[in-house]
Amino acid sequence: MLFNNTIKYGLTAVLFLMSLNIFPQNQAPSIEYVPDPSYTVDPTYVDSLVKKALDLKLYDDPYWKKLLHYKVGLHGGRSLIDDKKFFLSENGKRSTKEELIATIKAFFTPIEKDKTHAGIRFIARFSWLSEKLSIDKNRLPFDFDGRFDKYYESINVGKAIVVFPAGYMGSPASMFGHTLFIFENKQNKRIISPAINYAANTTEDFGPIFAVKGLFGFYYGYFSVMPYSDKINEYNNSEMRDMWEYTLNLSDDEVKRAFKHVVEMDKVGSRYFFLDENCSYNLLFLIDVARPELDLTSGYFFSAEPVDTIRGLIKADLVKKRDYRPSLFSQIMARSESVSSADSDKVINFAKGKISIEEFNSSISQNKKAELYDFTTDYLKFLLIKDKIKIEDYQKRLLQILNERSRVDNKNAVELSVKEPFPPESSHRSRKLSLSGGTYDGFRYYQMAFRPSCHSLIDSDKGLSKGSEIEFMPFAARYYQENKKFKFEKLSVVRVISLSESNRYNVANCYLLDTGGRQNILPDHTQSFGGFLNGGTGYSTSLFNFFQIYGMAETDIRFSGQYKYNSLLCFGGRLGLIFDVFDVWKSVVSADFMRGVLTEKTNVMRITAEERIKISSFFQITGCYTNEFIFKKRTHDISARAEIMF
Numbered sequence: 001m002l003f004n005n006t007i008k009y010g011l012t013a014v015l016f017l018m019s020l021n022i023f024p025q026n027q028a029p030s031i032e033y034v035p036d037p038s039y040t041v042d043p044t045y046v047d048s049l050v051k052k053a054l055d056l057k058l059y060d061d062p063y064w065k066k067l068l069h070y071k072v073g074l075h076g077g078r079s080l081i082d083d084k085k086f087f088l089s090e091n092g093k094r095s096t097k098e099e100l101i102a103t104i105k106a107f108f109t110p111i112e113k114d115k116t117h118a119g120i121r122f123i124a125r126f127s128w129l130s131e132k133l134s135i136d137k138n139r140l141p142f143d144f145d146g147r148f149d150k151y152y153e154s155i156n157v158g159k160a161i162v163v164f165p166a167g168y169m170g171s172p173a174s175m176f177g178h179t180l181f182i183f184e185n186k187q188n189k190r191i192i193s194p195a196i197n198y199a200a201n202t203t204e205d206f207g208p209i210f211a212v213k214g215l216f217g218f219y220y221g222y223f224s225v226m227p228y229s230d231k232i233n234e235y236n237n238s239e240m241r242d243m244w245e246y247t248l249n250l251s252d253d254e255v256k257r258a259f260k261h262v263v264e265m266d267k268v269g270s271r272y273f274f275l276d277e278n279c280s281y282n283l284l285f286l287i288d289v290a291r292p293e294l295d296l297t298s299g300y301f302f303s304a305e306p307v308d309t310i311r312g313l314i315k316a317d318l319v320k321k322r323d324y325r326p327s328l329f330s331q332i333m334a335r336s337e338s339v340s341s342a343d344s345d346k347v348i349n350f351a352k353g354k355i356s357i358e359e360f361n362s363s364i365s366q367n368k369k370a371e372l373y374d375f376t377t378d379y380l381k382f383l384l385i386k387d388k389i390k391i392e393d394y395q396k397r398l399l400q401i402l403n404e405r406s407r408v409d410n411k412n413a414v415e416l417s418v419k420e421p422f423p424p425e426s427s428h429r430s431r432k433l434s435l436s437g438g439t440y441d442g443f444r445y446y447q448m449a450f451r452p453s454c455h456s457l458i459d460s461d462k463g464l465s466k467g468s469e470i471e472f473m474p475f476a477a478r479y480y481q482e483n484k485k486f487k488f489e490k491l492s493v494v495r496v497i498s499l500s501e502s503n504r505y506n507v508a509n510c511y512l513l514d515t516g517g518r519q520n521i522l523p524d525h526t527q528s529f530g531g532f533l534n535g536g537t538g539y540s541t542s543l544f545n546f547f548q549i550y551g552m553a554e555t556d557i558r559f560s561g562q563y564k565y566n567s568l569l570c571f572g573g574r575l576g577l578i579f580d581v582f583d584v585w586k587s588v589v590s591a592d593f594m595r596g597v598l599t600e601k602t603n604v605m606r607i608t609a610e611e612r613i614k615i616s617s618f619f620q621i622t623g624c625y626t627n628e629f630i631f632k633k634r635t636h637d638i639s640a641r642a643e644i645m646f
Contacts, residue, residue, distance in 0.1 A: 039110055039111075039141045041108050041109070041110070042108075042139060045108075045136070045139055046104065046105055046108050049104050049133050049135065050101055050104050050105070052133055053100055053101075053104060053129070053132070053133060054097075054100075054101075056132065058100055058129070058132060059096040059097035059099075059100040060096070062292075062295070063128060063289075063292050064096060064100065064128070065096060066285065066288045066289050066292075066297075067124055067125055067128065067261070067264070067289060068081070068092070068096060068099060069081050069270075069282075069285055070096055071297070076094075077094065077096070078093055078094050079092070079093045079094075080270060080277055080282075081093070081268060081270050082220070082269060082270045082271050083268045083269040083270065085267070085268055086264075086268045087099060087102075088102040088103050088106050088118060088122075089101070089102035089103075103118065103122065103125055103129070104129065104133075106118035106119075106122075107119045107126060107129075107135075107140065107144075108139070108140065108141065109141070110141055111141050111142055117141070117142060117144075119140065119141075119142060119144035120142070120144055120147070120148075121263075121264070122264050123144060123145075123148050123260045123263050123264065124257065124260035124261045124263070124264050124289060125264065126144050126145070127145055127257075127260060130145065148260070148263075152256060152259065155183075155185070156185050156186045156187070157183045157184075157185060157186070157255055157256070157259060158184055158185055158186035158187075158188070158255075159182075159183075159184040159247055159248070159250075159255070160181065160182070160183060160184075160247075160248045160250045160254075160255045160258060160287075160290070161181070161182040161183075161184055161190070161245050161246065161247050161248065162179055162180075162181060162182075162245075162246045162248060162283070162310070162313060163179065163180050163181075163182055163195075163228075163231070163243055163244070163245050163246070164177055164178070164179050164243065164244045164245075164246070164306060164307070164310055164424050165177065165178050165179075165180075165231075165235040165236075165239075165241040165242075165243045166241045166242045166243070166244075166327075166424065166465060167241070167464060167465040167468060168235070168239045168240075168241050168465075169465055169467070169468050169498040169499075169500045169508075170239060170498070170500070174239075175465065175468050175470045175496070175498065176305055176306060176307070176454055176455065176464075176470060177305070177306035177307055177424060178199075178235070178279050178280070178306055179279055179280040179283055179306045179309060179310070180195050180196060180197045180198075180231060180279070180283070181195070181196040181197075181258075181262075181283050181286060182194070182195050182196070182228055182245070183196070183255070183259060190228060190245075191227070191228050191229045191232060192227055192228065192229060193227070193228050194225050194226070194227065194228070195225070195226055195227065195228040195230070195231050196223060196224075196225060196262055196283070196286070197223070197224050197225075197226065197231065197279070198221055198222070198223050198224075198279045198282045198283055199221060199222070199224070199272075199279055200214060200219035200220070200221050200272040201219060201220050201221065201222050201269070201272075202219050214272060214273070214274040216273075217271040217272065217273045217277075219271070219272045220269040220270065220271060220272060221269065221270050221271070221272035221277075221278075221279070221282065222267065222268070222269050223262065223265045223266065223267075223268070223282075225262070225266075232325070233385075235327075236325060236326075236327045236328060237327065237328045237381070237382075237385050238385050238386075239327075240327045240328070240329035240330075240506075241327055242324070242325065242326055242327050242330055242421065243324075243325040243327070244310075244322055244323070244324055244325070244423055244424060245322070245323040245324075245325060246310065246313060246314075246319045246321075246322050247319070247320045247321050247322075247323070248287070248313070248318050248319065248320060249317075249318060249319070249320040250287075250290055250291065250318070254290040254291050255290065257289055257290045258286045258287065258289060258290035260289075261285065261286055261289040261290075262286065270282070274472070275302065275303040275304070275305075275452075275453055275472060276300060276302065276303055276304050277304075278304065278306075279306065280304060280305070280306040280308075280309040280310075281297065281300065281304040281309065283309070284296040284297045284304075284309055284312070285297055287313075287318070294316065296309075296312055296313070296316065299312075302431075302452050302453065303430065303431075303452060303453040303472075305430055305453065305454070306424075307424045307425060307427055307430075307463070308430065310424055310425050311425050314425060322423065324418075324420040324423075326418040326420075328378060328381065328382055328385070329382060329505075329506065330418055331378055331416060331418055332375070332378050332379055332382060332505055333505070334416060334417065334418040334419070335371070335374070335375040335378065335416065336375075336505070338371065338414065339368070339371065339372065339375065343364070343368065343372055344504065345504075346359075346360050346364070346372070347372060347375050347376050347379055348379070348504060348505065350376060350397065350401075351376055351379045351380050351383055351389070351397065352383070352388075352389070353389075353393060353397070357397075357400045357401075357404065360376075361404065369404070369408045370405065370408045370409075370410065370414070371414045373401050373402075373404055373405040373408065374405070374416070376401050377398065377401055377402070377405070379505065380394055380397055380398050380401070382505075382506075386506070421463075422462045422463040423463060424463050424464070425463065426462055426463040427455075427460070427462055427463030427464045428455075428459055428460050428462070428463075428617055428618070428645045429617075429618060429645040429646050430451075430452075430453045430454055430455065430645075431450075431451060431452060431453065431645065431646050432449075432450070432451040432456075432459075432643055432644065432645050432646075433448075433449075433450055433643070433644045433646070434447070434448070434449040434450070434451075434476075434622075434641045434642070434643045434644075435447075435448055435641065435642050436448075436449070436624075436639045436640060436641035436642070437639065437640060438624075438637065438638050438639025438640065439636075439637070439638055439639075440478075440480075440635065440636075440637045441635045441636065441637075443480050443481075443482055443483070444480070444481045444482060445478045445479060445480045445481065446478065446479050446481070447476055447477065447478045447479075447489065447639065447641075448476070448477055449474065449475065449476035449477075449489075449641075450474065450475060450476075451471050451474040452472060452473050452474070453471070453472050453473075454469075454470045454471050454472060455468065455469060455470060455471070456469045456471055456495075457469045457497060457499075457578065457588050458586060458588050458610045458612045458622060459612075459620075459645075460583055460586070460614055460617075460620075461580065461583070462583050466499075466501070466548075467497075467498070467499030467500065467501060467540060467548055467550075467578065468497065468498055468499070469495065469496065469497035469498075470494075470495070470496050470497075471492060471494070471495045471496075472493075472494055473491070473492070473493065473494075474490075474491075474492050474495065475488070475489075475490060475491040475492075476489040476490045476491075477489055487519060487527075487529070488517075488519075488529055489518065489519055490516065490517070490518040490519070491516045491517050491518070492514055492515065492516040493515050493516045494513065494514075494515065494516075495513070495514045495515075495516075496511075496512065496513045496514075497510075497511075497512045498510055498511050498512070499540040499548065499550050499576075499578075500540065501540050501541055501542050501548065502539050502540060502541050503541065503542075507539070508539070508540070509537060509538075509539070510537065510538050510539055510540045510550055510552060511535070511536065511537045511538075511552075512534065512535060512536045512537075512552065512554075512574075513534070513535050514532075514533075514534040514535075515531075515532065515533045515534070516531070516532065517529055517530060517531050517532065518530075518532055520532065520558045520559075520560050520568070521628070521630050521631065521633075521635070522560060522562045522563070522631075523562065523563070523600065523602075523631050524562075525631060525633045528560050528561075528562060530558060530559045530560040531558075531559040532556070532557065532558050532559065533555075533556075533557045534554070534555070534556045534557075535554070535555055536552035536553055536554035536555065536573075536574060537552060537553060538550060538551045538552030538553060538573075538574075539551060546579055546580060546581060547577065547578070547579055548577070548578040548579075548580075549575075549576065549577050549578075550574075550575070550576045550578075551573065551574065551575050551576070552573060552574045552576075553571075553572075553573055554571070554572055554573055554574045554592060554594065555569075555570065555571050555572075555594075556568075556570040556572075556592075556594055556604070557569050557570070558570075563599060563600055564599045564600055565598075565599045567599050568596055568599055568600045568602075569596065569597055569598050569599050569600075570594035570595060570596050570597070570604050571594060571595060571597060572592060572593045572594030572595055572604070573592070573593055573594075574590055574591065574592045574593075575590065575591050576588070576589065576590040576591075577589045577590075583614060584613065584614050585611070585612070585613055585614075586611075586612045586614075587609070587610070587611050587612075588608075588609075588610045588612075589607075589608070589609045589610075590607070590608050591605075591606070591607045591608075592604070592605065592606040592607075593605055600631075602630060602631050602632070603629065603630075604628075604629070604630045605627075605628070605629040605630075606626065606627070606628045606629070607626070607627045607628075608624070608625070608626045608627075609624070609625045609626075610622060610623070610624045611623045611624075617645070618644060618645045618646060619642075619643070619644055619645070620643050620645075621640070621641070621642055621643070622640070622641045622643055623639070623640050623641070624637070624638070624639050624640075624641065625637070625638050
């Protein structure tokens with residue numbers, strides 16, 4: 001999936017990338033380097049360079065470790081790269097010293113036909129070592145830097161830009177955003193500039209499985225190069241994601257160093273972890289390599305979410321400016337705000353083939369025609385991208401609209417203006433510590449809960465996708481005061497809720513997944529910690545500007561040795577309401593109505609209400625009430641929480 005795009009941003013760029021073998025094997029051959037039969041290796045000179053490098057302890061130099069993606073962890077030092085192609089030494093993943101020696105020696109090996117030489121393949125390593133060791137280029141089998149410089153100049157790279165596409169609620173892995181790297185050319189033609197993307201190589205379609213496997217590193221991630229226009233079409237248009245572009249204040253030499261490291265990372269795989277070794281974290285190595293004094297990849301504990309890396313760039317004073325690129329759907333919604341409901345209906349009905357162009361034109365005022373034709377053009381494109389219209393119908397209706405649009409004087413056209421939402425860096429911090437006190441079934445308790453990463457429905461939506469929740473490994477533990485008992489209340493492996501809103505322009509699917517372990521109520525009305533799996537799917541919409549309502553078909557499976565067949569299987573539904581007032585007060589209410597089948601046959605009803613008051617961006621107070629009826633017993637859980645985001 002990652003390697004099926006074609007580089008279209010200029011013939012010279014194509015030749016350069018081909019020469020460096022940055023294309024996948026099935027897309028373009030490498031330029032052949034003709035061996036020089038007169039070249040011979042001078043082992044004495046090579047040994048002297050190795051000795052000099054060891055004397056200077058270059059293997060312990062922070063920049064050398066950056067080039068190798070080398071980090072020290074609980075199990076000692078190692079490279080985060082897992083692909084053997086990235087190392088020239090058998091023990092290169094673990095030993096920076098052995099990799100240094102092997103790299104220097106590899107630069108002086110003769111060129112072989114149809115094989116990319118180490119000096120070309122690891123051009124960033126070569127440039128740095130050449131400077132540190134004052135390598136005599138006349139003793140090399142090839143002018144590595146010279147060939148790179150020639151092609152780099154032809155590409156005409158100007159700026160480096162980090163792009164943040166907002167969270168995509170259609171996939172759990174993308175609900176908390178993404179980042180990619182743009183090398184904009186000096187002509188400022190951004191959309192045809194090369195985009196550097198790092199992503200998991202997978203064809204998984206089922207989101208929950210994708211999220212769980214990504215959490216535990218079952219996928220490999222790869223860098224890929226493609227025109228930025230391809231990513232705009234994917235994120236901005238198809239996935240309805242707004243995008244923010246952060247132009248970095250890197251110098252020309254720094255941008256060049258970053259590009260050299262991109263060459264080194266071509267087709268190199270690493271285990272992909274959603275929480276830390278992900279799309280955003282790996283891109284930080286490009287910037288660390290670009291500016292040697294930086295160390296952006298350090299300082300992340302447990303997780304490195306995309307928004308955290310954006311904050312890191314801003315904190316390091318690397319961002320020169322920020323540009324907002326609204327999604328196609330955001331543009332459609334902005335257009336809808338300036339037209340009447342009747343005119344919106346005409347746009348939708350014509351785009352879907354329910355009325356003719358003559359009916360569409362009836363009763364439209366002259367000063368609204370240009371605006372409605374532009375609106376229809378965008379909506380037709382949206383329907384095509386979402387596979388809601390056949391290509392032949394799209395072409396026919398688009399031609400009719402463009403024909404009508406050409407007859408309208410542009411002086412009546414309304415320039416589209418999309419209000420920029422809060423940028424991602426304005427969102428709350430991901431980790432949350434909650435301290436609470438309450439009563440459960442008449443027993444007083446104190447609870448401590450911790451969420452290592454991400455976001456829940458009750459939290460502020462500022463800078464985030466509305467109606468989304470994704471949490472990895474949140475847990476809660478309670479101490480009951482009367483009987484002096486400590487209980488592990490709940491541990492979710494992954495908890496995902498996507499409440500994408502449906503409206504007249506688009507019908508979106510909602511879903512939830514929550515799995516892990518929790519205190520389950522047993523037939524004798526006691527509790528036992530056991531596994532659970534809760535899932536559902538449905539639809540959501542908004543009322544006015546404050547209310548969001550949703551409904552889902554739901555299943556809840558609980559596991560315990562005291563249930564018949566060791567499980568309780570329930571089917572039913574959920575209704576929910578979210579009420580948000582100016583990001584200060586938020587209410588999240590849900591009611592579940594289910595019936596146990598096959599195993600334990602019992603009615604299950606649960607009503608939950610949470611009320612949150614935001615004190616600041618890092619502190620909030622939340623009250624929670626849960627009423628659950630199961631096995632003919634009703635329980636009440638009331639608590640108040642103080643929550644710190646950090």
